[in-house]
Amino acid sequence: MPMIRETIVTTMDGAGTVHIAPLGIIADGEEWIIAPFRPSTTLDNLRATPFAVANYTDDVRVFAGCLTGRSQWSTAASDNVPVPRLAGALAHAELAVTRITEDAQRPRFHCRVVHLAQHAPFRGFNRAQAAVIEAAILASRLHMLPREKIDSELAYLETAVTKTAGPAEQEAWDWLMEKIRAYRDGADVSS
């Protein structure tokens, strides 16, 4: 299995509107593959503007925020691509699409790294951050996963949040739990 890094990917449409989304980028030698499911804004944007930025951040509120309607995160101009980067990223990689492997469900955009920059140091692992990332993935798949699986995984992940979260991790976790509750309330009403 190839290595996947969970990043915040910035892309841009033909009119210059920036889109921010959490995506796992897939290692492919010196290159990275971005594989957005259809339909998605990231997919449309990569076709309109064949550049992206992979933003490496430990602010897990960006991951949780993008999934809960909080997508207004500050951006800054990139150095060598037209797509802006996340202003608060620890580091970022500027990517140019070199080719596309078409697929009915999940086209793959092969990207070359044209520029890499570091802005702040990596400060070590934090279990609550990892737990928020896992919970964000669960929250993005509520319609696909059985409720029991989601509940048992959340119960396990919550221990790491209770023991090791700082305020940002706790806030991100709370946004995700609020979304899951709202989804279930809606589902309960319709069932």
Ligand SMILES: Cc1cc2nc3c(=O)[nH]c(=O)nc-3n(C[C@H](O)[C@H](O)[C@H](O)COP(=O)(O)O)c2cc1C
């Ligand atoms: C950690 C993480 C990794 C994700 N990786 C992917 C991915 O590789 N491909 C994808 O289509 N969606 C992925 N998602 C879900 C997208 O972030 C979400 O569906 C998003 O809305 C993409 O659609 P958009 O471009 O229309 O915003 C991921 C979510 C999380 C939290």
